Amino acid sequence: MNVDLPPVKPQINFNQTIPSQFEWTNKPALCSDPFIIKCTNHKNKDIRSYGLNDSVSLLPDTQYTCTGEYSYEKPIKSQELSFKITCDWQKNGRFQDKSSSSLRISWTSLEDDRCSGIEWDRFSVSCDHHNHGICIKHSDTSTVCSITGLLPYKKYTCRITGTVDQTDYEIYTGDSETLSDKPSFQSKVEVTHASHNSLEIKCEINGPKIVWNGGEGKFKAEITYKGETITEDTQDTCLFKFSDLYYLTTYGIKITAINKEGHSALITSEATTNYNDKAVVGFLVFLIIVTSIALLFMLFKKYFLRRKQSVSQEEEDGEDEDCVAQDIYVNVPLRVHRPEKKTKSGGGYEYE
Structure with a gap:
């Protein structure tokens, strides 16, 4: 005798992996009716159908609601199964x-x-x-x-x-x-003169600021003459002072930025020291002194010549006066008064 058993409400299970399969956990042993599972994607409302033995690759991190059903005079549905496959990527x-x-x-x-x-x-x-x-x-x-x-x-x-x-x-x-690299150093060099034989060098005043492209480092400045370094200095900031240089000389300037990792970038420039103002002043003073001495010498010489001429003139004038006196003496007759001499003669005196 064949007895039809009442239909059972399907229970489905899904192993939350990708890929996976649906399971009908309470399927009757003699049931051969097709069993279809429909899944709704909550994001896009897309509905897809799967069989029991199908390989199912649902989307990760997406909420699904799935329902299984089979037909027995009318469709018999399972309970809803909601899940989301999470992935540890x-x-x-x-x-x-x-x-x-x-x-x-x-x-x-x-x-x-x-x-x-x-x-x-x-x-x-x-x-x-x-x-x-x-x-x-x-x-x-x-x-x-x-x-x-x-x-x-x-x-x-x-x-x-x-x-x-x-x-x-x-x-x-x-x-x-990312790893470090050489600094981006495109600053303009500014040079001023604290004194006539010194250079004061600044950068990062004009132009773009330095980008170290690494740990913040130091600045190194070199003063060169004819390609050879004559002095150098290292500072945390791009500010340098060099003194006791030659006057009126053009020097090369090299400024190197070195970051903490050892990468470096270089900028170059030129600068000329001023003339030796002290030497010029000293020369002018010397010239004034020499000129003054020469002027005094010329004045003294002129005075001496005039004095000599004056003395000579006085002597000449004295000689002329003597000559005039002699001429007067010669031209004037000379009277000689002789004293009378008494002689006694007879009774009286006679004069000669």
């Missing part, structure tokens, strides 16, 4: 090679991961706002991504995105820092 990525302008990341889906069976359509990579990267698929479950055009000595947050069934998933996020 972050542990699968790691940074590999890096440079001052690029980073390289590898990602592989691990076998023990519940989402290891996803066959990815493509991969892409980005680091902050830089999207100049490419990913090469080594298989449907692994990739190596490289991104270029990054700045030196900077920390970036990088992301690898996997795409499957036209849906993007951020499968890895990690932080890494």
Whole structure:
């Protein structure tokens, strides 16, 4: 005697992996009716149907509601089964090679991961706002991504995105820092003169500020003459003073910025010291003294000549007066008065 048993309400189960299969846990042993499971994607409201023995690859991190049913005079449905397949992708990525302008990341889906069976359509990579990267698929479950055009000595947050069934998933996020590089040093050199034989050098006053592209370092200044370094100095800031240089001489200036990692960048310039103002003043004083002495000598000589001429003139005038006196003496007759001599003669005296 054949007895028809009343239909049972199906109970379904789903192992939350990708891929997986649905199970009808309370299926009657003699039931051969087709059993269909319909799943609704809550994001896009897409409904898809699966059989009991089908390999089911649902989308990760997506909420689904699934219902099984079979026909027995009328459709008999199972209870609703709601679930979301979560994937632990972050542990699968790691940074590999890096440079001052690029980073390289590898990602592989691990076998023990519940989402290891996803066959990815493509991969892409980005680091902050830089999207100049490419990913090469080594298989449907692994990739190596490289991104270029990054700045030196900077920390970036990088992301690898996997795409499957036209849906993007951020499968890895990690932080890494590019290596250091030579500084970006394009400052203009400004030179002033604290004294006539000194140079005061400054940079970073005009033009762009230095970008160290590494740990902040030091500045080194060199003063060169005919290609040879004659003096140098190192400072934390780009401010240097060099004294006791030659006057009115053109020197070469080299300023090197060296970051903490040892990378360096160089700028060059030229500067000329001023004339020796002290020597000029000394020469002028000497010239004034010599000129004064010469002038005094000329005045004294002129005075001496005039004095000599005056004395000579006086002597000449005295000789002329003597000559006049002699002429008067010669031309005037000379009277000689002789005293009378008395002689006694007879009774009286006679005069001669």
